[in-house]
Amino acid sequence: MTDTTTTTTSLNKFEKFKAQKDGLAIRDEIEKFAALGWEAMDETDRDHRLKWVGVFFRPVTPGKFMMRLRMPNGILTSSQMSVLAQVVQRYGDDGCADITTRQNIQLRGIRIEDLPDIFNRFHAVGLTTIQSGMDNIRNITGDPVAGLDADELYDTRELIQQIQDMLTNKGEGNPEFSNLPRKFNIAIAGGRDNSVHAEINDLAFVPAFKEANGQEFSKPPIFGFNILVGGFFSAKRCEAAIPLNAWVAPEDVVAVCRAVLEVFRDHGPRANRQKSRLMWLIDEWGLEKFRAEVDTRLGKSLLPAAAKDEIDWEKRDHIGVYKQKQPGLNYAGLNIPVGRLYAEDMFEIARLAEVFGSGEIRFTVEQNIVIPNISDSRLATFFTEPLLERFSINPGLLARSLVSCTGAQFCNFALIETKNRALEMIKALEEDLIFTNPVRIHWTGCPNSCGQPQVADIGLMGTKTRKNGKTLEGVDIYMGGKVGKDAHLGTCVTKGVPCEDLQPLLQDLLIKNFGAKLKQEALVIS
Numbered sequence: 063m064t065d066t067t068t069t070t071t072s073l074n075k076f077e078k079f080k081a082q083k084d085g086l087a088i089r090d091e092i093e094k095f096a097a098l099g100w101e102a103m104d105e106t107d108r109d110h111r112l113k114w115v116g117v118f119f120r121p122v123t124p125g126k127f128m129m130r131l132r133m134p135n136g137i138l139t140s141s142q143m144s145v146l147a148q149v150v151q152r153y154g155d156d157g158c159a160d161i162t163t164r165q166n167i168q169l170r171g172i173r174i175e176d177l178p179d180i181f182n183r184f185h186a187v188g189l190t191t192i193q194s195g196m197d198n199i200r201n202i203t204g205d206p207v208a209g210l211d212a213d214e215l216y217d218t219r220e221l222i223q224q225i226q227d228m229l230t231n232k233g234e235g236n237p238e239f240s241n242l243p244r245k246f247n248i249a250i251a252g253g254r255d256n257s258v259h260a261e262i263n264d265l266a267f268v269p270a271f272k273e274a275n276g277q278e279f280s281k282p283p284i285f286g287f288n289i290l291v292g293g294f295f296s297a298k299r300c301e302a303a304i305p306l307n308a309w310v311a312p313e314d315v316v317a318v319c320r321a322v323l324e325v326f327r328d329h330g331p332r333a334n335r336q337k338s339r340l341m342w343l344i345d346e347w348g349l350e351k352f353r354a355e356v357d358t359r360l361g362k363s364l365l366p367a368a369a370k371d372e373i374d375w376e377k378r379d380h381i382g383v384y385k386q387k388q389p390g391l392n393y394a395g396l397n398i399p400v401g402r403l404y405a406e407d408m409f410e411i412a413r414l415a416e417v418f419g420s421g422e423i424r425f426t427v428e429q430n431i432v433i434p435n436i437s438d439s440r441l442a443t444f445f446t447e448p449l450l451e452r453f454s455i456n457p458g459l460l461a462r463s464l465v466s467c468t469g470a471q472f473c474n475f476a477l478i479e480t481k482n483r484a485l486e487m488i489k490a491l492e493e494d495l496i497f498t499n500p501v502r503i504h505w506t507g508c509p510n511s512c513g514q515p516q517v518a519d520i521g522l523m524g525t526k527t528r529k530n531g532k533t534l535e536g537v538d539i540y541m542g543g544k545v546g547k548d549a550h551l552g553t554c555v556t557k558g559v560p561c562e563d564l565q566p567l568l569q570d571l572l573i574k575n576f577g578a579k580l581k582q583e584a585l586v587i588s
């Protein structure tokens with residue numbers, strides 16, 4: 063039976079331009095655009111279709127583009143990092159990079175005339191930006207300590223690479239998945255602490271053991287994943303992912319991703335972009351029909367979910383130095399304030415990874431980095447590296463958990479400036495208060511929620527607010543986000559606080575709800 067959802071509804075303007083020319087067609091036009099220059103380009107190509115190759119026109123800084131990479135499982139090599147550094151270095155003060163909330167990196171200041179050269183350089187070191195924006199599948203997140211953590215249940219690295227290779231045709235571009243109804247997020251958790259925020263992805267896999275079937279009780283339980291579907295944030299609606307009531311063995315995960323995406327691609331609602339994410343299709347069909355359609359595409363029935371999953375730890379932030387499962391080796395988590403890097407930083411990180419580790423670098427969804435494979439004997443020298451003064455392995459308890467989206471500096475959706483404001487606020491709060499535990503504060507510049515305020519202890523979402531007859535930058539405050547075991551989303555508790563009045567209010571919240579103490583009081587008591 064053919065579903066009529068996509069054929070009977072009218073198309074929005076995005077669907078129209080996608081139908082006129084597939085975004086991936088842009089791959090063959092880069093040389094032409096480079097010669098033409100950004101001002102003479104067709105606007106739809108420039109503002110939208112370039113995102114299919116990860117190139118984002120920035121109306122805030124016209125002519126200076128952003129490039130979004132793909133970093134499966136958040137892993138890159140020191141030579142890749144050096145190439146990224148070289149690219150931003152050529153733009154002087156305009157060039158910088160941001161580690162993103164999807165374990166990924168974005169470069170800034172990019173000139174369109176340089177794209178052919180940049181793509182050649184990326185190709186030479188195995189980097190790709192393909193299908194990283196617009197109606198494509200975003201960077202696939204995995205455990206940042208996959209393969210290093212003695213307690214891990216599954217090393218997510220290879221599986222995530224396989225999924226990316228399937229979805230992007232090994233980074234060259236895959237027209238099968240270049241016209242989804244909307245963006246799509248996939249995550250795989252490999253440990254017990256849900257390091258990927260599984261609950262906020264359209265499709266997520268969480269570790270779960272399944273009893274061997276009826277006749278085989280004597281056999282040990284089999285490792286696999288329970289599947290979650292439909293998690294997403296948008297300006298109009300935010301939902302945690304729900305169980306699909308299905309379990310999958312690791313060897314079938316790639317096929318399940320393909321099946322779910324085919325269903326979404328062919329049946330997902332396309333009329334209204336505010337109602338196009340996967341959950342809207344699940345709402346329309348009901349979970350049973352959705353699951354049955356996935357089974358059909360898969361060519362077999364998914365097994366029912368395992369009775370429980372294995373997420374039973376609090377979420378770790380990996381900041382600091384930790385023993386690896388490999389004897390004599392350690393990984394170091396460095397705090398990168400709000401994920402912002404400059405060329406010199408990137409060269410230095412690449413050097414540290416080469417000199418002290420194995421040349422590998424990893425990103426976390428908290429916008430920090432991990433350098434693995436540092437031997438015990440090299441640790442003492444590693445600790446003396448000047449870069450650790452800026453990118454600390456032992457930062458303040460607010461600084462270590464701070465996350466911020468791009469905000470008004472580069473993003474035209476932003477209602478407020480975020481990154482610099484977030485840093486200044488943390489500095490001021492840490493000056494006045496003493497903390498006993500980290501408090502996770504996430505800033506996001508608008509209701510699109512790229513900075514995930516709903517997963518934070520305190521989430522700050524940019525808004526415009528009024529005070530004394532004036533319109534000011536303000537925030538809506540979210541609280542109650544729980545990550546790791548029993549993850550659930552926080553909700554809005556206060557609306558429209560002017561940014562200029564925020565510091566005392568946050569101070570109060572931190573004292574009342576998170577055990578912070580005023581430094582002066584602590585001194586008097588002691």
Ligand code: SRM
Nearest residue numbers: 162163164166200294295296466467468472473510511512
């Ligand atoms: Fe996002 C759009 C930045 C993670 C929800 N996001 C944008 C754009 C592309 C808008 C634009 O063109 O300016 C932002 C680019 C600004 C810039 O110059 O950097 C942008 N999003 C980001 C990043 C860089 C935030 C960060 O500082 O880390 C993250 C990049 C991730 C990556 O590597 O791919 C980023 N965005 C997210 C997340 C978090 C996540 O995935 O865990 C979300 C919420 C989760 C979700 O998508 O369900 C998110 N971004 C959005 C939305 C709302 C989606 C919706 O369904 O309505 C938009 C707007 C849109 O797509 O229409 C958006």
Ligand code: SF4
Nearest residue numbers: 467473476507508512
């Ligand atoms: Fe831009 Fe809004 Fe996303 Fe921040 S949350 S990066 S301001 S779209």
